[in-house]
Amino acid sequence: MAKSEFVYVTYIRTTPEKLWRALTEPEFQRQFWYGITQESDWKPGASWCMKFSDGRIADAGEVVEIEPLRRLVLKWRHELRPELKAEGYSRMTYELEQKGEEVKLTVQHEIDVAESKFIGAVSGGWPMILSSLKSFLETGEPLGQMDRNPKKI
């Protein structure tokens, strides 16, 4: 089966409510996602996109499944770099699970392409974004690197 994917897990000392808001509300996203925000009505079938602060659309797709505070599945395609766009749609899943005083966040990103360049590109971005998200929720401060030049995940 031709497929590329990764699964990243991080534990964040927060509540599912706060984590969900941070993941879905632009005013929080821009703080830890290096200025990037996402737009969607967050309903099944709703369109979804990810924008740089200058308005360029980096990635777009739609909401596949949504279960607030628990699970979100997005159809996700990169829009700027032709070689990544050519690989078509990927599938990204967030799963939130309360574990004591922490929330386990699992991010799974997959595409039906062997040796995918898209998965290669995002696999470096996610650890930074998730660390920044963790830092933001636990300390109120996102990570400080890269804010000059927002990096695409």
Place this chain on the structure above:
Amino acid sequence: MLLIITIMPADVDKVFKALAAPERRLLLDRLRANNGQTLSQLCQHLDMTRQAVTRHLNLLEEASLVATIWQGREKLHYLNPMPIHEIAERWIGKYERGRLRALAELRSKLEGEIDG
């Protein structure tokens, strides 16, 4: 901007302990080469019993270095870089990162590796 990352000491202990055994680092390397493997796939070409591999995988999973996902009846194992990334964020400041990356890239080139 402040760079603050809080990791509970117990977690860091688990990560370092998990990384301290060559067998476990080998398992991580195998996952890095081919992510999302079952226990049986991981046991192939390894000079370890299935029980030993299971034990090592459990320690890696407890340290969050390996994440597992059930797909039907199969448990798939993935390399989870988050704990190592968080350790790097904690001890390698944002200013050093660029220089270290440049050195790592130079080394990869000199060693002729084509690395992800």
